[in-house]
Every structure is written in structure tokens, then in C-alpha cells.
Amino acid sequence: MTTASKKRKIVINPVTRVEGHGKVTIHLDEAGRIEQTRFHIVEFRGFERFVLGRLYWEVPVIIQRLCGICPISHLLCAAKAMDVIVGADKLTATGEKMRRLMHYGQTFQSHVLHFFHLSSPDLLFGFDAPVAKRNIIGVIMEYPEIATKAVLMRKFGQEIIKATAGKKIHGNGAIPGGINKNLSIPERDEFLKKIDDMVEWSVEGLNLFKDIYRKDMEKLSSFGSFESNFVSIVRKDGAFDLYDGNLRARDADGKIIFDQVKPNEYLDYIREGVRSWSYMKFPFIHSLGQEKGWYRVGPLARINNCDYMDSPMAEKERREFMELGGGRPVHSTLAYHWARLIEVLYSAEKMKELLNDPDLQGNDLVTTGERRSEAVAFLEAPRGTLFHHYKIDDNDQVEMANLIVSTTSNNEPMNRAVKRVAEDYLAGQEITEGLLNHVEVAIRAYDPCLSCATHALGRMPLVVSLIDAEGREISKRIKG
Numbered sequence: 001m002t003t004a005s006k007k008r009k010i011v012i013n014p015v016t017r018v019e020g021h022g023k024v025t026i027h028l029d030e031a032g033r034i035e036q037t038r039f040h041i042v043e044f045r046g047f048e049r050f051v052l053g054r055l056y057w058e059v060p061v062i063i064q065r066l067c068g069i070c071p072i073s074h075l076l077c078a079a080k081a082m083d084v085i086v087g088a089d090k091l092t093a094t095g096e097k098m099r100r101l102m103h104y105g106q107t108f109q110s111h112v113l114h115f116f117h118l119s120s121p122d123l124l125f126g127f128d129a130p131v132a133k134r135n136i137i138g139v140i141m142e143y144p145e146i147a148t149k150a151v152l153m154r155k156f157g158q159e160i161i162k163a164t165a166g167k168k169i170h171g172n173g174a175i176p177g178g179i180n181k182n183l184s185i186p187e188r189d190e191f192l193k194k195i196d197d198m199v200e201w202s203v204e205g206l207n208l209f210k211d212i213y214r215k216d217m218e219k220l221s222s223f224g225s226f227e228s229n230f231v232s233i234v235r236k237d238g239a240f241d242l243y244d245g246n247l248r249a250r251d252a253d254g255k256i257i258f259d260q261v262k263p264n265e266y267l268d269y270i271r272e273g274v275r276s277w278s279y280m281k282f283p284f285i286h287s288l289g290q291e292k293g294w295y296r297v298g299p300l301a302r303i304n305n306c307d308y309m310d311s312p313m314a315e316k317e318r319r320e321f322m323e324l325g326g327g328r329p330v331h332s333t334l335a336y337h338w339a340r341l342i343e344v345l346y347s348a349e350k351m352k353e354l355l356n357d358p359d360l361q362g363n364d365l366v367t368t369g370e371r372r373s374e375a376v377a378f379l380e381a382p383r384g385t386l387f388h389h390y391k392i393d394d395n396d397q398v399e400m401a402n403l404i405v406s407t408t409s410n411n412e413p414m415n416r417a418v419k420r421v422a423e424d425y426l427a428g429q430e431i432t433e434g435l436l437n438h439v440e441v442a443i444r445a446y447d448p449c450l451s452c453a454t455h456a457l458g459r460m461p462l463v464v465s466l467i468d469a470e471g472r473e474i475s476k477r478i479k480g
Contacts, residue, residue, distance in 0.1 A: 073381035087369025094362030095178035109157025116150035128434030224442030238307030297384025
């Protein structure tokens, strides 16, 4: 048997309980040691090309078709960019607050879906539990109260989206310069009947995870973990904000790398690399270079990055969470869930605050100003910082579009998490389905939206390689 034939290649295809299509390849040497790991994105969606030539006011509705899980994030980020195009430098009170309510509803339902439906089976039953049990049906059978509350929480968030965007999926409520409807009194009153339950159940979900995490702190805190930089938006006073703010980056020790970077300055600070084996790009902090400048986004980055949260219960939980880092950022991969559930509570608190705000019943919905030709917008999507950049020609048509999607920024971190878990749990072991699920658990912590993230730069040729029985390439053809 040749050396090449003694080596092993493990493929996880598809990665399950995530949005979109991806696979993992793990190469082991003759001794069973990890040689190479890669998280591949195997689909491609070219929305940056699809919107070229379209009228700018169509973009928010078109671009959200990237995804059926987080369309509101793209709708709002594109709408914010088009606000700049139409000169709407400050929205009306009703316009901004309706958008914020829409965004909190989106974040609430998306986080609830991810934690309870996709990730909780691993945490409640164990990473090695039988696959027939380790799923949402298993949760319903063994923890019916948890499952029922999870369904009702997600339903509440979706109803908020419907009331603000017009539809639960792919609505059109956000338009350049504002919003196209307010919140009626009957809609408001119906939500107010349920909002206290949403706040209470958010606390219960957070306590559920904290109990699980603390019972096996040594394993779970180090699982798939490593130190990194973090990027998110914060308000001018450093406060946590999901809808608006400027960019802040911290290093692994918590020192600020840059702060208050405005949307139109992002290219001076963030760049995108590409690699031949993935349709996802690899963003990095320009001043640090591609090797050291990669970073994490999403709930973990947002909680680490902000100075405080402006809702009392979530702020109390944030302070407790930050104690895990002992004065430094929290780097635990599975702490993404802890941070995510703090954001669920924050979103519930902010929805309650807005539902009691009479501005939501205002009739001044849209504003405009001086027309512009280029715009960049930031938004914190459930999975992390979202960038939308557009140029519009004199005929009101899109001539350039660039997106940096949350999951794209987490591309390098997810690859590193896969490698860390493979080295810790697979090297030298008899490979079982349960052990392979450990790799997927690390990926799921990031809640990746692979459909949103699949974009590429430059040409995308078709490459066909012919490999012999010993793993040697004997022929290659390239088309395109």
C-alpha cells in the first residue's frame, strides 16, 4: 500500500442544521493526524450582478431575495443605502422607529429559530446523542414546554415583521427615505398583550443555556475556541446598537484597533481576500494584513465590542457575560449562544419600549433631500455586520454593487473552528457520526447563512482534474 493510499479524507456533506449548502473536508495523514481542514461553500448566488441596471428604488426588495431567513437585514441595509441616494439624512421619527421595530422582530425570531430549533438539540442531548434524537422533534418529545415557547416566540417575531414590512418573508415596508406604513392601534394592542411573555421567556431561554454551559464549563468554554479580533457597529457613545452606528474593531486583548469608522470610509479599513477552494470571500482588517487581520462578527463580537446596552435586563446580563473574559474579550466559540440569547432579551425589551411609543402611529413616513450617486450602509444582521455599497448612474440605475455579508466575515473563523475541533476530537480516533457532529456544532455556533455569503471576485472557471488511484493529478482542463 502506497503512502498516498494510507492517508484518509473525511467529507461532511452537507453540513446540517444551517441555512444554505456547505461541506467540510478533513485530510488525515498516515498516523491519523490532521493535515488540512476546509469549510467549503458549494453554492453561488450572484446578486451583486443581478441588481446591475435595476432602478435604485427596486434594490431593497430585490436584494433581500438573497435569503429567506434574514431578508429583513438586506431589505433594511439596502433601504439605508438608498436613503443616502435620495438625500434622506434623517428619517422621520415614525420612519426610523418602524424600521427599528421591524429589525428587532427579525433579530428576535432569527435568534430563537437558530438556538432552539437548530442548536439546542446538541446542547440538550449531547453532541454524541443518536442522530434520530438529536433534532427538533427530539426536543418537542422530551422538552415540550421549551419547544412550545420557542415556536410562539418565533411566531411573535414574524408577526412583528408582517405588521411592519407587509409580509413575514420578503416584505416591502422599508423604502428609500422611510417606510410605507405605520403601526395601527389594533396591531399595537395585540402585540402588547404578548410582549411581557416574550421578555419572560427570553430570560428563561438565556438561563437554560447558562445552566448547560456552566455544568460543563471546562469543555464548552474551550470547544472550537481561539483568540481573534472583533468587528461590529456601535453608537457614538459606544452603546450597543443593531440598526445604526459606526464601525469599531477590537483586538484579542480588547484594545481598540479603530473606532467610529463611517460607512463611506469602510474600504480604508476592511478589505476582502479570495481563495480558490471557496465561493466565499475572506475579509480582513487592512492595517493588519490578511494573515493577522481576520476577525469575528455577530453576537459574540457585538457584546465584546460595546460599552453598554441601553435596556436594563440585557445590560445586567452583558455585565455577567463579560466576567467570563476576566477583563479581556470572551473568545469561547460556544459563548456565541450566550451572547445570542442576550440579544434575544435585548430585542424583546426594545420591542416593548417601541410598542408603547406613540410615534409608531405617526403619519409622517418619508423624507428626501439632495440626490446623490453613491452610498454605503451598515447594519447589524442577526449573524453580524452587514455592508451594502452601491453606485447609481444618472438614469437612476445601479452601476455597481458590493456586499460584505455577516457570514463572509466569519469565514476564516469558521474554518479555524473546524480545524480546532478536528485536532481536539478526530485526530487518531475511530471516526463516528457523533464525533463528526462535533465539527458541525462548532460551525452552527456562528449561525452561518451560507446562501447570503456566496459571492466571488473575478472569474469563476470550470476546473476538471483527473486523479489516479494514488491521489496524483494526471490531467487538468480549465474552461472559462
